[in-house]
Amino acid sequence: MMMRVIEDELFPSTPGKVKIERTHAASRQFHRCFASTSTLFLWALLLIALTASYLSFQSFVDTSSRYFTASWGGLHWERQIRASAAVRRDDGIAVLVTGAAGFVGTHVSLALRRRGDGVVGLDNFNVYYDPSLKKARKALLAGHGVFVVDGDINDARLLAKLFDTVPFTHVMHLAAQAGVRYAIENPASYVHSNVAGLVTLLEACKSADPQPAIVWASSSSVYGLNDKVPFSESDRTDRPASLYAATKKAGEEITHIYNHIYGLSITGLRFFTVYGPWGRPDMAYFSFTRNILQGKPITVYRGRDGTDLARDFTYIDDIVKGCVAALDTAEASTGIGRQKRRPAQYRIYNLGNTSPVTVPALVRILERYLKVKARKNMVEMPGNGDVPFTHANISLARAELGYKPTTNLEAGLKKFVKWYLSYYGYSRRAGGKNQ
Numbered sequence: 001m002m003m004r005v006i007e008d009e010l011f012p013s014t015p016g017k018v019k020i021e022r023t024h025a026a027s028r029q030f031h032r033c034f035a036s037t038s039t040l041f042l043w044a045l046l047l048i049a050l051t052a053s054y055l056s057f058q059s060f061v062d063t064s065s066r067y068f069t070a071s072w073g074g075l076h077w078e079r080q081i082r083a084s085a086a087v088r089r090d091d092g093i094a095v096l097v098t099g100a101a102g103f104v105g106t107h108v109s110l111a112l113r114r115r116g117d118g119v120v121g122l123d124n125f126n127v128y129y130d131p132s133l134k135k136a137r138k139a140l141l142a143g144h145g146v147f148v149v150d151g152d153i154n155d156a157r158l159l160a161k162l163f164d165t166v167p168f169t170h171v172m173h174l175a176a177q178a179g180v181r182y183a184i185e186n187p188a189s190y191v192h193s194n195v196a197g198l199v200t201l202l203e204a205c206k207s208a209d210p211q212p213a214i215v216w217a218s219s220s221s222v223y224g225l226n227d228k229v230p231f232s233e234s235d236r237t238d239r240p241a242s243l244y245a246a247t248k249k250a251g252e253e254i255t256h257i258y259n260h261i262y263g264l265s266i267t268g269l270r271f272f273t274v275y276g277p278w279g280r281p282d283m284a285y286f287s288f289t290r291n292i293l294q295g296k297p298i299t300v301y302r303g304r305d306g307t308d309l310a311r312d313f314t315y316i317d318d319i320v321k322g323c324v325a326a327l328d329t330a331e332a333s334t335g336i337g338r339q340k341r342r343p344a345q346y347r348i349y350n351l352g353n354t355s356p357v358t359v360p361a362l363v364r365i366l367e368r369y370l371k372v373k374a375r376k377n378m379v380e381m382p383g384n385g386d387v388p389f390t391h392a393n394i395s396l397a398r399a400e401l402g403y404k405p406t407t408n409l410e411a412g413l414k415k416f417v418k419w420y421l422s423y424y425g426y427s428r429r430a431g432g433k434n435q
């Protein structure tokens with residue numbers, strides 16, 4: 001019946017033709033057709049095989065090119081990681097420090113290493129500010145036995161590899177897109193690092209065995225338009241003034257859910273305008289120093305009503321003590337196999353200095369140490385994310401972390417200027433390192 005249909009289709013009934021011939025011809029044709037169908041089938045098989053081998057070749061090329069071009073991976077790399085993570089004191093901790101080539105990251109890594117903790121750094125060396133300063137910090141860390149991995153917190157495979165290689169007890173998460181006003185220019189970088197990167201890191205921490213305790217950098221900027229002084233942890237933080245602040249506030253909420261669902265131990269530290277040697281060139285005290293020395297004008301913002309802006313400037317050594325105390329008092333995470341066994345610790349602390357100083361007063365101190373008069377342009381604060389003042393209440397950190405800042409702005413800037421001049425040289429116009 002089937003044959004008939006095929007036959008009829010191939011040989012439409014034509015009056016006058018002899019039936020038998022038709023049948024033979026049809027059968028020959030059918031076999032030819034069958035042969036061509038199997039040839040087609042073979043061709044298809046060949047095509048599938050070729051495609052499969054092409055795809056596996058591609059994936060081989062991808063894997064090996066990643067192997068040859070990635071800045072991480074391999075036996076030598078793993079050995080460096082393990083050596084850097086080695087703990088050299090009783091009850092020492094093994095800490096993954098993200099943003100280790102950053103300002104706070106470098107100082108915290110050094111402090112931990114000096115007392116015998118294991119420290120592995122992670123930093124993407126982005127170009128938000130001069131990466132040569134980050135490289136110099138990396139070299140400083142290397143001199144103290146701290147290895148900094150060149151990689152991004154958004155790289156889930158790298159994070160998984162790090163946690164596979166070392167059973168970190170703690171993560172000091174300092175990698176972030178910093179700066180309040182730059183968010184106007186590059187909003188996506190804040191979402192990339194402070195939101196997406198944070199989630200990728202927390203995912204890795206939640207899956208790690210053991211789960212590490214996490215201490216991370218939030219910001220005084222979360223207080224935003226809060227005008228109740230001094231700022232306490234229980235004050236409103238739902239009116240951020242910049243995208244930067246909003247992403248840090250989002251970080252506080254995001255870390256909360258990882259604490260709630262997976263039992264990650266979380267401590268958020270709200271840093272208040274941290275300054276000091278090896279600092280960030282994008283910050284006012286640093287860029288003012290550079291411009292004053294180069295004879296260039298500086299822009300000093302003022303409030304709309306002509307009032308001076310003020311910050312609770314906090315010296316780096318005090319911040320480092322707060323970070324280390326937060327690590328030391330952090331309880332272990334309580335999750336295993338991505339399941340929380342019992343509630344885990346969730347804390348937030350202000351780390352400030354408790355004595356705000358106006359920006360013009362900051363400039364006067366710099367002028368004195370640099371022995372150069374600043375050329376000041378007084379400008380009304382542009383509406384680009386700044387807040388008029390910050391002022392920390394640190395009683396919670398004092399009570400629970402033993403945090404007690406000891407360096408005022410005068411003393412701290414003296415140390416900064418000394419470092420600046422030794423690092424960049426006395427006369428910027430006479431040369432020196434790039435900034």
Ligand SMILES: O=C(O)[C@H]1O[C@H](OP(=O)(O)OP(=O)(O)OC[C@H]2O[C@@H](n3ccc(=O)[nH]c3=O)[C@H](O)[C@@H]2O)[C@H](O)[C@@H](O)[C@@H]1O
Binds near residue numbers: 271309
């Ligand atoms: O405390 C914080 O959480 C934040 O502190 C700093 O942010 P900010 O206080 O704005 O620090 P600077 O950029 O150094 O500005 C300090 C003061 O100088 C003022 N300023 C800044 C730049 C400038 O050219 N002129 C000027 O008068 C600012 O308005 C501000 O009042 C850091 O840059 C943020 O990354 C950090 O999160």
